[in-house]
Amino acid sequence: LTSQEFQERIREAASRGAALRFRGGGTKDFYGNALRGEVLETRGHAGVVAYEPTELVITARCGTLLSEMNEVLAGHGQFLPFEPPGFGPGATLGGCIAAGLSGPRRASAGAARDFVLGAKILDGRGQLLAFGGQVMKNVAGYDVSRLLAGTLGTLGLILEVSLKVLPRPPAERTLRFDLPQQKALENLNRWAGRPLPVSASAWRDGELRLRLSGAASAIRAAMEKLGGEALPPADAAQYWSGIREHADPFFAGEAPLWRLSVPSQAGPIDLPGGQLLEWGGALRWLRAGALAADAAAIRAAAARAGGHATLFRAPDKASGAFTPLPPALARLHRDLKRAFDPAGILNPGRLYAEF
Amino acid sequence: VEKIDQMCVQFGTAELETFHAVKRVFDSRGLLNPGKAVPLLARCAEFGRRHVKAGVPSHPGLPRF
Numbered sequence: 001l002t003s004q005e006f007q008e009r010i011r012e013a014a015s016r017g018a019a020l021r022f023r024g025g026g027t028k029d030f031y032g033n034a035l036r037g038e039v040l041e042t043r044g045h046a047g048v049v050a051y052e053p054t055e056l057v058i059t060a061r062c063g064t065l066l067s068e069m070n071e072v073l074a075g076h077g078q079f080l081p082f083e084p085p086g087f088g089p090g091a092t093l094g095g096c097i098a099a100g101l102s103g104p105r106r107a108s109a110g111a112a113r114d115f116v117l118g119a120k121i122l123d124g125r126g127q128l129l130a131f132g133g134q135v136m137k138n139v140a141g142y143d144v145s146r147l148l149a150g151t152l153g154t155l156g157l158i159l160e161v162s163l164k165v166l167p168r169p170p171a172e173r174t175l176r177f178d179l180p181q182q183k184a185l186e187n188l189n190r191w192a193g194r195p196l197p198v199s200a201s202a203w204r205d206g207e208l209r210l211r212l213s214g215a216a217s218a219i220r221a222a223m224e225k226l227g228g229e230a231l232p233p234a235d236a237a238q239y240w241s242g243i244r245e246h247a248d249p250f251f252a253g254e255a256p257l258w259r260l261s262v263p264s265q266a267g268p269i270d271l272p273g274g275q276l277l278e279w280g281g282a283l284r285w286l287r288a289g290a291l292a293a294d295a296a297a298i299r300a301a302a303a304r305a306g307g308h309a310t311l312f313r314a315p316d317k318a319s320g321a322f323t324p325l326p327p328a329l330a331r332l333h334r335d336l337k338r339a340f341d342p343a344g345i346l347n348p349g350r351l352y353a354e355f
Numbered sequence: 356v357e358k359i360d361q362m363c364v365q366f367g368t369a370e371l372e373t374f375h376a377v378k379r380v381f382d383s384r385g386l387l388n389p390g391k392a393v394p395l396l397a398r399c400a401e402f403g404r405r406h407v408k409a410g411v412p413s414h415p416g417l418p419r420f
Contacts, residue, residue: 127369140362141374141393332380339376 001044003128003159009040010157011126014343021347022153024063025090028099030313032152032350033321040157042094048072049160050134057117057134059162062094069093073165081109081166085244094158100150103244104200104211107264107279113149115164121148121156124341134162153347154355155340169199169213174236175228177208181268181277184208188280189265196222202243203277204250211240243278250276250285256314258286258298262307269301295319322352330354359391363399371396
C-alpha cells in the first residue's frame with residue numbers, strides 16, 4: 001500500500017467512525033489491551049529509504065522487517081543500539097517503534113524513543129505529517145516523533161522513521177557470578193557508578209550475568225577488576241538473544257508475565273513467583289501465579305518500590321495491561337489522543353480502555 | 356528560539372496545527388511562553404511579508420521561495 005492508499009483507508013474509517021488497527025508482523029499483538037478494529041496491514045509499505053553509514057542515520061518504511069534492518073546495518077558494522085526485541089521473525093520497524101520496547105542494552109545505550117530522529121505519520125484524520133529530521137539537533141517544534149514511541153498506534157500510523165544508529169562495539173564478553181538477588185542488586189548499583197563498559201545485565205535463579213562491550217583493552221581491564229567466570233562467546237550471544245526475544249526458559253510456559261519498571265536502587269521486591277532482573281535492577285520480570293487476585297498486589301508493590309507494573313503477556317488482561325493513570329495524567333493522555341485522532345478510531349483501547 | 360521564523364517554512368500548516376494542539380493539551384489557556392517554541396500563525400504571516408510601495412512589490416525580478 002502506498003501512503004495515499006493508507007490515507008484513504010483512514011479517512012474513510014474516520015468518516016464512518018470505524019475502529020482501525022495497524023498490524024505489521026503481528027508479533028506484538030499480545031502487548032497492551034485487547035485488539036479492536038479492522039486490520040490495516042503495513043507490511044506492504046516496506047524498504048529502507050535512505051541509509052548514510054557515515055552520518056549514523058537510517059530511514060525506513062514501517063513495513064520493513066526488523067531482521068532486514070539489522071542485516072543492512074550489520075553490513076556496515078552498525079546496529080540499533082537499543083537492541084529492540086522482535087518476538088518473532090515477522091517483526092517490523094513500525095511495530096518496533098509503536099511498541100517502544102528496548103532490549104538488554106537499554107540501560108547503557110538508551111531506549112527506542114531516544115533513537116528516533118524523525119517520523120512521517122498519518123494522523124486520525126488521514127493527514128500526512130512529518131516531524132523531526134535526520135539529525136540529532138533538529139530542535140524546532142515539539143518532539144512529536146519521539147512521542148510516538150510506545151503509543152501502540154493510538155496517535156497515528158507511522159509511515160516512515162529515521163533512527164540514529166551506532167557502530168557495533170569491537171569486542172564483547174559476558175561474565176557469570178553466583179549471587180543472591182540482594183547481593184546482585186548491590187553489585188549492579190555499585191558497578192553502575194564506576195566507569196565500567198557494562199552493556200547488559202540479567203539476574204535469575206541466583207546467577208548474575210554481565211555483558212561488557214567496547215574496546216578489547218577496556219574489557220580486559222574491567223574483567224580483571226570484576227572477576228567472575230567468562231562465558232564462551234557463542235553461549236553468551238545465545239543467552240542475550242534469549243533474554244531479548246523471551247526465548248530464555250524463564251519466559252516459557254503459560255503463567256502471566258509482568259513487567260515491573262522501578263528505580264534500579266530499589267531492593268528485592270517480595271512477590272510470589274519467579275523473577276528475572278535486567279537493566280541493572282530497573283526492569284524486573286515476574287512470572288505470577290493466579291491472576292486477578294494478584295494484579296492489585298503486584299501494582300501496589302511496584303508503586304511502593306517507586307515504579308509501575310505492566311501485565312505484559314497473559315491470557316486474561318481484565319485488570320488492564322498498563323497501570324491506571326492518576327486523573328491529571330489521564331486527562332493529558334486523553335486530550336493528546338483527541339488532538340491526533342478526534343474520531344477515536346486508531347487502535348482504540350489498546351493503551352487504555354478510556355481512549 | 357532563533358529558528359522560530361524558519362519553522363513556518365520547514366513545517367506545513369498541518370504540522371503547525373498539531374504543535375498548537377499539543378500545546379493546548381498541556382496549556383489550554385495559552386499562558387506558558389506563548390509563541391516561543393511554536394510560532395503563532397500571525398508571526399508566520401509577518402515573516403512572509405513583502406515590502407510593497409505604490410502597488411509594486413520591491414525587487415519583483417528576484418525569485419522568492
